[in-house]
Amino acid sequence: MRLSKLVGERLKDASSGTNVKSHNYLLRAGYLKQVCNGIFTMLTPAQLINLKIQNIIRQEMNALGGQEVLFPVVMPREMWEKSGRYNSIGQEMVRFKDRNDHDMLLGMTHEEAAVHLCQNTIKSYDQLPFMIYQIQTKFRDEARPRAGLIRVKEFTMKDAYSFHTDKKELQNFYQKVYDAYNRIFKRIGMKKFIAVKSDTGMMGGDIAHEFMLLTDIGEDSIVICPHCDYKANMEVAVSTEDTISFEDSSIKEVYTSNAKSIEEVCNYLKIKPQQTIKAVCYAIVGDDKNTVIVFIRGDKEVNEAKLKRIVGKEIAVKDLSETGLVKGNIGCLNLQVKDCQILFDKSLENTCGMVTGANKEEYHISGINLKRDIPDAKYYDLAKVKEGEKCPICGKPLTIERGIEIGNIFQLGTKYTKSMEMTITMPDGKPINPLMACYGIGVGRALASVAEESSDAKGLVWPISIAPWQVYFCPLRLDDENVKTQAEKLEKSLAKEFELLYDDRNLSAGIKLTDSELMGIPFRVVISPRSLQNEEAEITIRKSGEKIMVKLCELNNTLHDLINKEMEELNG
């Protein structure tokens, strides 16, 4: 490929609003162009990376006996009504009517399509286990697309579905895919990634893991025990902090003026947040009548993923003033509210001397003894884990890191085979609903995650396994007759053996070298009037910045060695 003809500009400054490194560099280096919010065109360098990532994924899926199929993007409502998800999934799923007024949708995932395919096709236990997978465009109408390719509306995804006769077989296979995922991320050049326990969310099932790339720009919080093997997404991390009790006393109404927030109440009463009970109010999405109030210790935050699992429905923070509640003074004693589910966080269990709202303006109540005053309170693990809390496994202090979800795997069990009525016949002749697991990797997000982790101050730094080109050939002073002649010769010889991007532009060394760094091609070969005097070329390793002068006759061999070395590091 000649750079002069490559569609895409190299820009000095990215357009505004791109404060994420990978997004910034991918725009500046001519990999991406935004079509509209959360929707991008991938230019050739990005698409070449996509194809390489897809091939690595394909190899690992095929190695597990995976069968590549292709499900449709557009599916009919009926299929998703059977599974119950036509109604349970919110606005992120696009629904439309076709020309014959049939309800259709754009697939965000394909459990329904997988069951539809295997239903009546797979009939007997001895056809299991097997895994089908596809690499296909998905659309998810994200409320807040962000960070370039990290969170988009349209994306290419590999999604796989395995089918099993029993739980043990499912777990064995799940472990194999878990291992394959580790290999995939390593092979595409990710370094700091881990697998953590995760929420099953809209997918359903019991057990799920997310693969996380640890990075400050991640939107997920991950709870990690540096002392044992415990790793969990914040959404499922178990809070095991001890409760704190204060001096037991009798209930007393105390004047708190216009103090409303925990901070204001604490300042007014000269107490610590740990002594207060915070009320957080929620609406149930799609239900105008029922509400939820969580009481939690003042220094803690509600983990809404946990709450959602307990409530069993989508929830959203809501001001409940219109129901007669006094905002900022809601308390758990003598609370009068209709059609409301009231939950307590474990952090309050058996505590004494606590302060809660008085359910009227300007007053709180002190001296609450939960056991004594609210004997029928129901306690749940509802709090977000905080840095330094005890590990639920080994008891040592936990740390919290940020991460990007780069893959996820779910033990779905019979959720879909049951609802869609897929059965297979077992050796004893009886029908069962087979068990399923599913496994996803977003191709574009993988690309962006590598860009995020591997880039440096000069630009992108692609791992050799997924680089759009292996070699950036950069002759300087193309106006020099000798350079030009040699460059044309070398282009031919390099293009025969390597994936080559040839910077054929007659521009300054500054621009050309800066562009090569921005674009992140692993090996740069420079020739100049000076290097040619010694019949030499200069190879620069993008990753380390190391420079090597080689004789022209040794150029290809040296490049092969360098490429092989980097490939071995990734695959080894």
Place this chain on the structure above:
Amino acid sequence: MRLSKLVGERLKDASSGTNVKSHNYLLRAGYLKQVCNGIFTMLTPAQLINLKIQNIIRQEMNALGGQEVLFPVVMPREMWEKSGRYNSIGQEMVRFKDRNDHDMLLGMTHEEAAVHLCQNTIKSYDQLPFMIYQIQTKFRDEARPRAGLIRVKEFTMKDAYSFHTDKKELQNFYQKVYDAYNRIFKRIGMKKFIAVKSDTGMMGGDIAHEFMLLTDIGEDSIVICPHCDYKANMEVAVSTEDTISFEDSSIKEVYTSNAKSIEEVCNYLKIKPQQTIKAVCYAIVGDDKNTVIVFIRGDKEVNEAKLKRIVGKEIAVKDLSETGLVKGNIGCLNLQVKDCQILFDKSLENTCGMVTGANKEEYHISGINLKRDIPDAKYYDLAKVKEGEKCPICGKPLTIERGIEIGNIFQLGTKYTKSMEMTITMPDGKPINPLMACYGIGVGRALASVAEESSDAKGLVWPISIAPWQVYFCPLRLDDENVKTQAEKLEKSLAKEFELLYDDRNLSAGIKLTDSELMGIPFRVVISPRSLQNEEAEITIRKSGEKIMVKLCELNNTLHDLINKEMEELNG
């Protein structure tokens, strides 16, 4: 791959309603499963073929310097409003509102996206010519999906867009892609295909060609001159038939009772259809007021694609009785109708002695002399060419064949760059709208077309270049210990060197051999207790049915030779 684990059934009878061979076999052999009307899941054998077809296309596009990109499936209204197609394309384009109430659409083609990408990215004449392409899912809400993968709603398509500074350069490049398309279809194993001139339709531009696979199940009619090089889609084929005149006489109102159709009028008056003038009435789609009436010789049919181009709008046959016209008696003399465009086919020009409707019940008018009686008539080429008409190039008789459109290429000119305001700077510093061409191939339709052309009475017959597997290994009597041991050995040795489908089922020879033929794998290797006595295997060439006995030690070499021979035939 082991057949026992392959998802997909082999069926004796296809489900009802599949009267097209490719559709029938693809369903029966486990390649496809219908999700809903016009939407399919591709099973592994079909997806393997898809990937091979895509790779052949990719190689040929890359050989022309094509740059692979990826445009989004979902695009915003604004982009398509600029080109004018948001409104001009009908119901076949899916439109929906996203969660923020923005109008979005599903791409059926990507001219707008291509211009959006290149606009402001490509600035100067010296960056041209170039071609970008993608292989991406498309959705087209077909009114009448048919014949399995031949006409579907959702499909994978390669679409390419080239940009040029002038017409000559565009034509040169267009020719190169034309040649590449011929290579692609040959390489994927098509035999009877031709390129024909075609209508530009909703794409716009001047010149277009379709690549057509000639087959009786094709929905297009192709006009071919067996004597010279003239080939055209019926939609654009020029009718050059001589006009026929009858004895000149004066106008006379004649009683025709309730004769309405051309046939009835001819029977009643004892004349030939050639002496009648037929009226065909049309509504303009999306326009309640204006209508169109075409007068054409009674033995001819209106070519609606030609009519549409002349009218410049979508048209649809309509009964105009409600406007006061007398159905079956509409005539071109003294026709009183408002807001109606009246067109005459060339076949009527200067004819005499013709019969037309009297614009009242039970009467026609005879003795029409067009020149004399309707001096201001406007004549156009509006008729469908009929078998045996004169070739517009050499004058010899034309033939008409049926074909499936397997690819299309368009010289778009500046239609999109002008409407979307893309400019590049020329050497003289002046801006111009670059010229464009676009080039499409549907991957799934190519698969189905090959299936249609290459299948025989036993099932599918895949060309080696796109076969899902090269070799179908089919040991008979797997209950025999010796067969089983040898089969396992051979499976390993074959799988190392070939794409292998291993029929590991312990079923009757009848079922296994029939399945291998139905699935269409190019080479079948059979071992049986008997063949093993001589340390032999039987190779069957699917295409010819030819059988070859080979020593086991020669098996791999013989297969390599056979495969290479077939590959050479396709690529040579």
